[in-house]
Amino acid sequence: MKKRVFSGIRATGRLHLGNYLGAVKGMLEIQNTGKYETIYCVVDVHSITTPYDKEMLTKNKREIIIDYLAAGLDPEKSILIYQSDIPEHIELAFYFSTVVTIARMLHLPTYKEKIKQHPKNVTMALLNYPVLMAADILIYKVSLVPVGIDQEPHLEVAREIARKMNQIYGTDFPEPVRFATKGEYIPSLTGEGKMSKTIANSFINLTDSLEEIRKKIRSVPTASVSGGEMSHGVKTLFTFAQLYIPGQVEKFKKSYNDQSLQFVLLKDAITEAIYQELKPFQERRLQIAADQKYVDEVIKDGADRARKIARETVKEVKEKMGLI
Known part of the structure; x- marks a missing residue:
């Protein structure tokens, strides 16, 4: 059986050049080797861990699927999904939370950065973000994750969870490693920090003239x-x-x-x-955006294929934990 790869992008806005160079190019490279089963996600549930506009979220998540397809991600070769279409991600994250301490989550630099950005929206969802990310990855028993260097602390949490679940319950989760791309850190156009769709004037849209x-x-x-x-x-x-x-x-x-x-x-x-x-x-x-029926079919087919894998993993975890 082929090893699996998973990566996801938050639905906080249309894809920009930083997303393309730092993530999508890596996704394409891995997909086109033919050596892996690739699962690429719009992580819309992660997008609600910080303040958001619900109408824009609905629009953005679909636009990102279209961006994925236009960039060359092929539904014949890769599974393309919305995170929220696979409720098993959320269920597995809860089971994982039983082996993660609050102190470990509070220690993460990414969490500290987010509470500085959103001091009035420090929620349990934000604290649990890395646990859900671990579930996103481990539910498919993924070996390789094409993400930027800034996500390495979250990947380390996923590896820790895999080790603990394997040691305590006898599961067989692999410890995922990061796949680095040539343009994995794209600086902001302001000259400060990373290109980000949440920071005005910092990015180039893939659709810019x-x-x-x-x-x-x-x-x-x-x-x-x-x-x-x-x-x-x-x-x-x-x-x-x-x-x-x-x-x-x-x-x-x-x-x-x-x-x-x-x-x-x-x-x-x-x-x-x-x-x-x-x-x-x-x-x-x-061309792709003009064929809405095709986009709908890609999303539905991706969800059906992903849920088949996800259900098996959750069933196995529940058995190992004594829940069934």
């Missing part, structure tokens, strides 16, 4: 900083240059070091390269 991309890339700050250090904005530009125009990086770096770099030339070269990669995606997306 050439002019929209140009405007956003030209907005990346390039003001010099004291001490001659490269500013965060300039570092961001060179990160994009390395990904999109690697053959021109040395030329632009030499100009930068000589203090003769015209940033508009660097920015426009990056803009053109990004747009040329996104253009075929945008054309495919228009």
Whole structure:
């Protein structure tokens, strides 16, 4: 039997370039090897752990499935699902919570970061986020997870849960490892932090036009900083240059070091390269979005296939725990 792979993206907005480079490209690479059974999810339940708009959530989750399909995820090769269509994820998360301490969850850096962002919405759902993520992964007995480096603390929780369940109850959960992609950390266009759909002006949408991309890339700050250090904005530009125009990086770096770099030339070269990669995606997306029946069928078929696996795992866990 093929080993399984799982990855998911929150339904907090349409996919952006950071999602594509940091997650979807890895998903595609693994899918297209043909060596794994791949399950890719829109983690809509995770999306309600922080403040959200319910109408936008409904819209966004469908748009992400369309983005997945346009990017090349193939329902003949991969199972594409909404997390909320598989209630066994929630059930398994509760069983897992019996082997995880509150202190362990409070210690996670991701939790500390979230309560700073949402101090008035510190809920049990937010605290339990990593336990649900572990259930998302382990319910399919997954070996490989294509996610960014920032998710490593959550993956470690999943491994800890797998070990504890195996030791205490005799289950056979594998310990999942992260699959790293070349563009796994895409910086924000503001020059501060990571590209994120929840932070305004930080991201490029996969559906942005050439002019929209140009405007956003030209907005990346390039003001010099004291001490001659490269500013965060300039570092961001060179990160994009390395990904999109690697053959021109040395030329632009030499100009930068000589203090003769015209940033508009660097920015426009990056803009053109990004747009040329996104253009075929945008054309495919228009075709897929026009066929709503096909999208519905993909979602239903994915849920049916995933639930078959999920039910088996939950049944096994309940038996091992003495619940049936």
